Amino acid sequence: MHVLVTGGAGYIGSIVNQQLLAAGHHVVVYDNLCNGHAAAVPPATPLIKADLVDRDALVFALRHHGIQAVVHMAAHCLVGESMTDPGKYYANNLVAGISLLECMRTCGVVRIVFSCTAAVYGEPTRNPIEETDPTTPLNPYGESKFAFENALRWYAIAHGLRYVSLRYFNAAGASHEFGEWHDPETHLIPLALQTACGKRGSLEIYGDDYPTRDGTCVRDYIHVTDLATAHVLALEALNAPHPLGRIFNLGCGGEGYTVREVIDIARQVTDRKIRVQVTPRRPGDPAVLVASSAKIRKELGWNPKYQDLYKIIGSAWAWLQAHPNGYES
Numbered sequence: 001m002h003v004l005v006t007g008g009a010g011y012i013g014s015i016v017n018q019q020l021l022a023a024g025h026h027v028v029v030y031d032n033l034c035n036g037h038a039a040a041v042p043p044a045t046p047l048i049k050a051d052l053v054d055r056d057a058l059v060f061a062l063r064h065h066g067i068q069a070v071v072h073m074a075a076h077c078l079v080g081e082s083m084t085d086p087g088k089y090y091a092n093n094l095v096a097g098i099s100l101l102e103c104m105r106t107c108g109v110v111r112i113v114f115s116c117t118a119a120v121y122g123e124p125t126r127n128p129i130e131e132t133d134p135t136t137p138l139n140p141y142g143e144s145k146f147a148f149e150n151a152l153r154w155y156a157i158a159h160g161l162r163y164v165s166l167r168y169f170n171a172a173g174a175s176h177e178f179g180e181w182h183d184p185e186t187h188l189i190p191l192a193l194q195t196a197c198g199k200r201g202s203l204e205i206y207g208d209d210y211p212t213r214d215g216t217c218v219r220d221y222i223h224v225t226d227l228a229t230a231h232v233l234a235l236e237a238l239n240a241p242h243p244l245g246r247i248f249n250l251g252c253g254g255e256g257y258t259v260r261e262v263i264d265i266a267r268q269v270t271d272r273k274i275r276v277q278v279t280p281r282r283p284g285d286p287a288v289l290v291a292s293s294a295k296i297r298k299e300l301g302w303n304p305k306y307q308d309l310y311k312i313i314g315s316a317w318a319w320l321q322a323h324p325n326g327y328e329s
């Protein structure tokens with residue numbers, strides 16, 4: 001298929017692009033580079049530097065490249081920032097997303113895979129979280145992604161859009177060529193590795209008085225290449241029409257890791273010291289967040305290869321050592 005990957009110059013998008021190419025698809029990346037990196041797009045992949053709200057550029061891209069499907073990764077993704085600047089999140093994650101859907105409609109493109117988030121669940125009623133569990137996002141990031149996911153359902157009903165939405169928590173790790181390089185960085189594993197290599201003095205642990213095995217929060221980590229594989233499977237599943245679209249969680253398959261366990265594994269992988277500082281809990285941080293991936297395993301045959309956190313962190317460390325300045329060098 002000819003596939004447009006929005007946000008394909010970002011962390012997960014760059015690796016989705018790699019896997020789509022490996023599966024024999026033709027890829028065009030559409031990214032305004034507000035958080036992405038041109039160097040994260042392989043030279044053979046066309047990169048269109050434009051915003052989702054630029055309808056002329058988007059329609060031209062869809063038509064000129066004969067696009068048959070979209071993998072929609074472009075978004076703003078910082079939970080904390082979304083709390084202080086909700087408008088930025090609604091504008092990009094919802095309004096700009098609707099611009100994409102309208103351009104797809106103009107061009108007759110009816111397939112989309114949406115990279116959603118498990119933040120749509122808010123405070124979970126149980127773990128692991130299943131797709132049918134209540135959705136009560138606790139921040140504008142989760143709420144804006146959820147609003148777009150709901151729009152997909154209405155576009156399916158009104159216009160025959162075929163969609164798969166993937167809800168997951170923490171992407172982690174790297175491929176050989178591409179890795180995570182955000183500014184600011186807010187994710188635990190890259191922060192731990194930056195601390196290990198001296199780019200940061202210490203790492204904050206937000207609360208160690210949760211009702212978990214060591215008092216720190218339990219979270220779900222998925223290797224980014226496994227996530228990318230799920231996006232490819234989701235894309236291929238769109239060949240079979242499904243009247244109301246499909247929603248799948250992606251989870252680590254186990255019971256998750258505490259923040260302290262992640263840091264201990266990062267110490268072992270890097271063989272370096274990682275200083276930590278325990279600070280008070282952040283508001284809105286649930287004790288445990290783990291998603292079930294039983295449904296996507298059963299229905300799409302997703303079979304993640306890198307569930308071992310040593311391997312996940314090992315791949316991120318290998319990439320960071322090979323690219324000490326990320327994409328900046």
Ligand SMILES: NC(=O)c1ccc[n+]([C@@H]2O[C@H](COP(=O)([O-])OP(=O)(O)OC[C@H]3O[C@@H](n4cnc5c(N)ncnc54)[C@H](O)[C@@H]3O)[C@@H](O)[C@H]2O)c1
Pocket residue numbers: 006007008009010011012013030031032033034035036037050051052053072073074075076077092096115116117118145168169170171172182
């Ligand atoms: N990183 C995670 O752990 C995680 C977890 C769950 C869901 N997700 C979702 O996965 C997707 C990718 O996340 P990521 O970590 O790779 O983020 P990222 O910031 O690295 O990538 C997002 C990309 O989208 C581009 N972009 C943003 N707004 C745009 C616009 N209006 N027009 C064109 N391009 C635009 C950015 O330049 C960037 O390259 C996001 O939709 C995010 O919500 C990420």
